[in-house]
Amino acid sequence: MTQKSNPVSCGVNVFENNAEYYGSVASPIGPHDHYFLDFLSTYAGRQLHLLDVGGGSGNFATLVTKTIPDMDVVVVDPCAPLLEMIGDARITKIQGALPYAMNLSDSECFDFIHVKEVLHHVVGDSIRDSKEQVKVSLNELNKHLDKYGYLLISEIFYEGHIVPTFPRTLIFHVCRLQDKTKIKIPTKEFLEDLSVCFYTRDEFASMLHDCGYTIVGYYEKYWGKSLKTALLGVKERGRMLFIVKKGSGGDEITESAQDPL
Numbered sequence: 001m002t003q004k005s006n007p008v009s010c011g012v013n014v015f016e017n018n019a020e021y022y023g024s025v026a027s028p029i030g031p032h033d034h035y036f037l038d039f040l041s042t043y044a045g046r047q048l049h050l051l052d053v054g055g056g057s058g059n060f061a062t063l064v065t066k067t068i069p070d071m072d073v074v075v076v077d078p079c080a081p082l083l084e085m086i087g088d089a090r091i092t093k094i095q096g097a098l099p100y101a102m103n104l105s106d107s108e109c110f111d112f113i114h115v116k117e118v119l120h121h122v123v124g125d126s127i128r129d130s131k132e133q134v135k136v137s138l139n140e141l142n143k144h145l146d147k148y149g150y151l152l153i154s155e156i157f158y159e160g161h162i163v164p165t166f167p168r169t170l171i172f173h174v175c176r177l178q179d180k181t182k183i184k185i186p187t188k189e190f191l192e193d194l195s196v197c198f199y200t201r202d203e204f205a206s207m208l209h210d211c212g213y214t215i216v217g218y219y220e221k222y223w224g225k226s227l228k229t230a231l232l233g234v235k236e237r238g239r240m241l242f243i244v245k246k247g248s249g250g251d252e253i254t255e256s257a258q259d260p261l
């Protein structure tokens with residue numbers, strides 16, 4: 001593993017303890033990943049650089065090196081067991097974490113930064129604090145994004161019926177309760193030591209704006225309903241994928257918001 005100085009330890013960490021789950025089961029490559037892959041493919045043949053933050057076991061990074069062999073790919077992740085699962089020697093692996101410990105040199109800039117299902121794990125003591133940490137992370141990512149580069153963010157949303165933020169607030173507090181009481185919530189989704197803070201689609205878009213990004217592409221995919229999501233008061237849940245660039249000035253959404261597949 002290419003490992004730069006000042007590594008971040010995962011400690012007793014949900015990812016280290018569940019590396020197998022997070023490496024292969026939790027976020028497998030799905031049709032939605034092709035939204036970003038198709039976008040990146042339009043830049044094939046130009047020897048550009050992609051940073052995959054929280055890239056884990058390299059699912060997306062490996063797809064990129066296979067599909068666009070001339071793209072230089074770096075994965076940053078705090079969890080050494082996940083990084084060790086990356087089998088493609090062309091991928092540079094760096095142990096590091098958002099927001100402040102990515103272990104990249106200040107001047108290192110990338111044409112693309114991909115962040116899939118990571119920011120809901122950047123969590124503070126409260127929802128407000130978590131939001132602040134995500135904004136700090138978005139600002140840190142901005143520093144490593146080329147002037148004309150694109151940030152590709154894939155996140156999960158849960159939205160409630162009357163109060164859109166209700167399900168994520170409930171999920172946040174259930175995780176904290178589980179952590180404090182050490183009484184395991186009897187569903188596989190609430191892993192031991194798990195802390196998550198999800199955002200509604202509006203919240204996420206406004207955090208991007210607040211951090212000086214412009215949304216140029218958007219895609220979303222809904223997930224079906226289940227008894228568990230009904231109990232959490234979920235009206236809509238799914239994935240939201242944003243293609244954003246530096247600089248504010250109104251969103252210029254050129255990509256289709258429809259399911260392209």
Ligand SMILES: C[S@@+](CC[C@H](N)C(=O)[O-])C[C@H]1O[C@@H](n2cnc3c(N)ncnc32)[C@H](O)[C@@H]1O
Pocket residue numbers: 015022026027028053054055056057058059060076077078079082096097098099115116117118121122
């Ligand atoms: C749900 S997994 C997604 C992995 C990968 N992006 C994928 O889609 O296969 C979350 C990943 O975020 C990483 N992660 C957690 N906290 C992080 C942080 N503060 N900074 C960067 N990565 C983090 C974990 O180690 C894990 O690999």
